Amino acid sequence: xxxxxxxxxxxxxxxxxxxxxxxxxxxxxxxxxxxxxxxxxxxxxxxxxxxxxxxxxxxxxxxxxxxxxxxxxxxxxxxxxxxxxxxxxxxxxxxxxxxxxxxxxxxxxxxxxxxxxxxxxxxxxxxxxxxxxxxxxxxxxxxxxxxxxxxxxxxxxxxxxxxxxxxxxxxxxxxxxxxxxxxxxx
Numbered sequence: 001x002x003x004x005x006x007x008x009x010x011x012x013x014x015x016x017x018x019x020x021x022x023x024x025x026x027x028x029x030x031x032x033x034x035x036x037x038x039x040x041x042x043x044x045x046x047x048x049x050x051x052x053x054x055x056x057x058x059x060x061x062x063x064x065x066x067x068x069x070x071x072x073x074x075x076x077x078x079x080x081x082x083x084x085x086x087x088x089x090x091x092x093x094x095x096x097x098x099x100x101x102x103x104x105x106x107x108x109x110x111x112x113x114x115x116x117x118x119x120x121x122x123x124x125x126x127x128x129x130x131x132x133x134x135x136x137x138x139x140x141x142x143x144x145x146x147x148x149x150x151x152x153x154x155x156x157x158x159x160x161x162x163x164x165x166x167x168x169x170x171x172x173x174x175x176x177x178x179x180x181x182x183x184x185x186x
Contacts, residue, residue: 012046016057037065096160104153
């Protein structure tokens with residue numbers, strides 16, 4: 001079979017068949033979750049569609065990869081963190097929580113990229129061993145970066161709360177009980 005060329009601006013298409021096999025339409029080959037993980041690690045954009053219904057299954061496949069990774073080795077998510085995330089489902093703050101986590105993750109990626117840029121100047125490679133050695137040597141610097149990251153994360157959350165409080169004025173025409181802010185004298 002001849003592999004089809006990818007059109008510019010088009011996501012790589014992976015089809016999932018009823019037999020649970022994944023088919024990469026770009027390479028005309030069946031792929032595994034490990035192959036999909038490789039696409040993620042390589043920064044490749046892709047979409048997984050159900051071959052029969054055309055439903056987008058990309059999130060489901062990514063969650064399967066996370067589940068496999070969490071089951072092997074050192075997990076990223078603690079049971080407490082997962083429980084807290086689950087509590088936000090169905091909560092009025094669910095949408096904000098997703099946005100908050102996404103922005104927090106982006107801040108973390110930005111810090112990681114800055115460290116990567118700095119490590120290039122020091123001659124350190126990108127292997128896990130090199131990162132561990134650099135982080136052990138740079139512990140005070142890392143603590144400072146993580147402190148800045150946590151401050152940014154906290155500021156982002158406070159801004160979200162302020163936006164939520166500001167949005168209450170949108171609903172003044174509805175018969176909801178109105179609360180007035182307390183003054184310092186009260």
